[in-house]
Amino acid sequence: xxxxxxxxxxxxxxxxxxxxxxxxxxxxxxxxxxxxxxxxxxxxxxxxxxxxxxxxxxxxxxxxxxxxxxxxxxxxxxxxxxxxxxxxxxxxxxxxxxxxxxxxxxxxxxxxxxxxxxxxxxxxxxxxxxxxxxxxxxxxxxxxxxxxxxxxxxxxxxxxxxxxxxxxxxxxxxxxxxxxxxxxxxxxxxxxxxxxxxxxxxxxxxxxxxxxxxxxxxxxxxxxxxxxxxxxxxxxxxxxxxxxxxxxxxxxxxxxxxxxxxxx
Amino acid sequence: xxxxxxxxxxxxxxxxxxxxxxxxxxxxxxxxxxxxxxxxxxxxxxxxxxxxxxxxxxxxxxxxxxxxxxxxxxxxxxxxxxxxxxxxxxxxxxxxxxxxxxxxxxxxxxxxxxxxxxxxxxxxxxxxxxxxxxxxxxxxxxxxxxxxxxxxxxxxxxxxxxxxxxxxxxxxxxxxxxxxxxxxxxxxxxxxxxxx
Numbered sequence: 001x002x003x004x005x006x007x008x009x010x011x012x013x014x015x016x017x018x019x020x021x022x023x024x025x026x027x028x029x030x031x032x033x034x035x036x037x038x039x040x041x042x043x044x045x046x047x048x049x050x051x052x053x054x055x056x057x058x059x060x061x062x063x064x065x066x067x068x069x070x071x072x073x074x075x076x077x078x079x080x081x082x083x084x085x086x087x088x089x090x091x092x093x094x095x096x097x098x099x100x101x102x103x104x105x106x107x108x109x110x111x112x113x114x115x116x117x118x119x120x121x122x123x124x125x126x127x128x129x130x131x132x133x134x135x136x137x138x139x140x141x142x143x144x145x146x147x148x149x150x151x152x153x154x155x156x157x158x159x160x161x162x163x164x165x166x167x168x169x170x171x172x173x174x175x176x177x178x179x180x181x182x183x184x185x186x187x188x189x190x191x192x193x194x195x196x197x198x199x200x201x202x203x204x205x206x207x208x209x210x211x212x213x214x215x216x217x218x219x220x221x222x223x224x225x226x227x228x229x230x231x232x233x234x235x236x237x238x239x240x241x242x243x244x245x246x247x248x249x250x251x252x253x254x255x256x257x258x259x260x261x262x263x264x
Numbered sequence: 265x266x267x268x269x270x271x272x273x274x275x276x277x278x279x280x281x282x283x284x285x286x287x288x289x290x291x292x293x294x295x296x297x298x299x300x301x302x303x304x305x306x307x308x309x310x311x312x313x314x315x316x317x318x319x320x321x322x323x324x325x326x327x328x329x330x331x332x333x334x335x336x337x338x339x340x341x342x343x344x345x346x347x348x349x350x351x352x353x354x355x356x357x358x359x360x361x362x363x364x365x366x367x368x369x370x371x372x373x374x375x376x377x378x379x380x381x382x383x384x385x386x387x388x389x390x391x392x393x394x395x396x397x398x399x400x401x402x403x404x405x406x407x408x409x410x411x412x413x414x415x416x417x418x419x420x421x422x423x424x425x426x427x428x429x430x431x432x433x434x435x436x437x438x439x440x441x442x443x444x445x446x447x448x449x450x451x452x453x454x455x456x457x458x459x460x
Contacts, residue, residue, distance in 0.1 A: 022446065022459045026267070059344070061286075062272040070274050071286045073343050096275040096288070104271045111269045117459060120298055120445040236295045240407055243300035253300045253377065260295050 022115050024061075025049055029109045030084065036174045039090045039142060040102045041077070046085050046113055054079035054153035055122040055146040055231070055259075058115030060087075062097060072097045075146040075233070075259070076116065077177070079153045085113070088176050090142035121231065121259045123150040125157035133229050133255075134162035136222045138242055140234020141169060143261060147233055148177045155187045164192040164228075166220045168212050168238065171200040194220040214245045224250035233259040280348065282338055284453040287346040293408065294345055298441070301406045302377035302427050309411055311395065312430035315366040322360075324411070327395075330355045335394055337417040339424070340453040352415055354396030357388045368433035372440060373414050376427040381440035382449070383416060383423055385433070392418060395428060420451040420458065 031043040052058075056079075061071045078086040091102040105111075126132045135154070137147040144167055154163045169175050175195070184191040196212045197205065207216075222228040230251060232242050239260045247253055283289060306324040313320040322330070335352040371388060373381050387393070396415040397404055404410035409426030416423045422442045443449050448457040 062269040062274070063267060064272050064274045065268050068274045068279075069286070070272075070288065071344050072288075100269075100272050109270050110267060112267075114459070118446050236407065240295075240301060247300050253302070256300050258297055258299055260297065 021050070022117050023048075023050075024112055024114045027085070027111055027113045029105055029107050029111070031107055032105055035088050035176055038102070038174070039088055039176065040105075042087045042089065042101060042105065044085045044087065044111075044113065046083050049083040049085060049113075050116070051081035051083075052076055052079055052085070052116035053119075053122040053124055054149040056116040056118050057146065058085070058087075058113045058117055060097065060101070061112040061114065062100060063112070070097050071114075073117070075149070075261075077145045077149050077152075079149045080156070088142065088145050088148075121146060121233075121257050123153065123229075123231065125153065125159040126161050127157060127159065131229070132161055134222050134226055135164070136228040136230045137163070137165040138217075138221065138230065138232045138234075139165065139167045139169075140238035140242075141174070142176065143232075143234030143238070143259070144169075144176050145233075146259065147231060148181070150231065151184050151191045152180070155184050155189055155191065158187075158189050160189060162192075162222065163189070164194070164220075164222055166194045166196065166212075166217070168196040168198060168234070170198050172197065172202045196220075212242075214248075217242065217245050218249055221246070221249075224252075227252070227255065230256045231259075232256065234261070236260045282348055283346055284340055285456050286344060286458075287340055287453065288344055290345040290347060293347065294341065294343070295407050296341060296343055296422060297407070297426070298379065298445075299377060302375075303406065304376045304411055304427055304429075306411050310429065311360075311412070313360060313364055313433070314430065315364060315433045316368055317365065320360075320364055327355060327412075331359050333394060335396065335415065335417075337415075339417050339421050342420040342422055342447060342451070342458050346453075351400050352394065352396040353398035354394035354412070354415055356391065357393045357395070358391065360395065361389060366433050368435050370434040370437045372432045372434055372438065373423075373425040373428055374430045374432060375425045376429050379425065379427075379441045381414075381423050381425050382434075382438055382443060383419065384437065387419065388416065392416065418452070420447070420453050422447060423451050 025046045027044040027046045030045045035041040057075045089101045092098045197209045309324045311322045338348045340346045393416040397412040414425040414428045
């Protein structure tokens with residue numbers, strides 16, 4: 001079965017062969033702060049961390065006094081060679097690990113991480129990949145974390161690739177990396193930021209709160225004719241909806257990379 | 265290397281021994297996909313097995329006329345969730361390979377949408393895998409791989425290729441899509457073969 005699609009998809013993945021190998025590392029919590037009413041930002045000092053590409057994730061393993069362990073995957077909000085790794089964790093209502101990471105953990109605590117993981121849902125500056133296609137990021141809720149890493153990497157590299165982020169979020173209080181995102185809009189390689197509020201808007205916002213529509217999506221994303229590379233991250237429902245609309249709007253399915261969070 | 269994390273007690277001590285290490289039981293059905301869900305109509309669907317000597321081909325109606333198995337099994341995703349006692353219907357790979365002669369020992373599964381995953385042939389035969397088209401009494405949802413997906417429940421679930429459209433026999437094991445992008449070449453959940 002000769003399959004052009006397969007070989008193209010594989011070539012995209014293979015382009016990131018330089019991504020470091022993953023392994024287990026001890027990590028010390030360097031700082032914790034409240035990101036939103038329901039989420040915390042954790043800065044970890046990871047012993048021997050080999051650095052990571054923007055968009056990668058890691059596994060966090062917690063061990064209880066009786067040896068019981070629980071492991072979960074989290075996207076990384078930072079990238080580059082630093083051993084300081086930033087996470088932003090949303091507290092799930094019936095979660096086992098996320099309530100600990102959001103409400104209980106404090107500076108000096110130790111945990112284990114395995115990573116960096118994933119070589120497909122990643123972005124690297126055009127200087128490394130030679131890919132100058134514009135980039136459209138689309139986030140639902142806490143799905144913004146790996147996309148923020150990409151936008152920050154874009155700014156850090158002073159990359160001239162057009163970058164645009166469409167971010168669907170419940171209320172103004174729920175915006176992750178609020179100050180940083182506004183800052184990225186003011187750099188020499190600016191990020192174009194479009195926010196959609198699903199439950200409550202800021203005062204004087206031009207549109208009513210509500211779920212994103214196909215028309216709103218079309219108006220806020222780089223048109224298919226410009227052949228953007230598109231990264232979508234959010235809940236399964238959000239990603240399915242958005243990816244279907246993008247394909248319907250003429251975006252090449254092979255140019256759309258998705259990451260879904262779910263489970264516990 | 266393992267040490268206690270201060271303040272963490274965890275939730276459950278009644279660990280089910282059907283749960284492999286590092287896995288957590290879920291009641292919903294999370295989705296792991298690298299791109300959009302392809303739209304595949306059963307009237308256009310086709311399943312092929314390509315060997316060194318030729319191609320075996322089934323359309324949807326021919327496929328439905330094969331012997332269909334009821335499968336009750338546990339499934340384990342590399343992203344740390346497991347579901348126990350899931351119910352599927354599908355055609356066993358033993359049935360599909362009944363009239364297939366091949367000397368080649370390795371398989372690359374190909375999917376609509378372009379994704380691939382590799383599995384040794386002996387891990388697909390002897391009641392170890394199916395091409396499944398029903399989950400929990402309903403046609404398989406597109407987001408979970410419908411109209412039909414590979415079901416290889418003894419390996420991590422990315423090996424159970426969604427939207428499967430064919431198997432290509434190979435002389436040697438070669439990494440598929442997820443395997444090139446960081447996942448283990450084999451993927452046994454009981455050995456935690458998650459990543460490179």
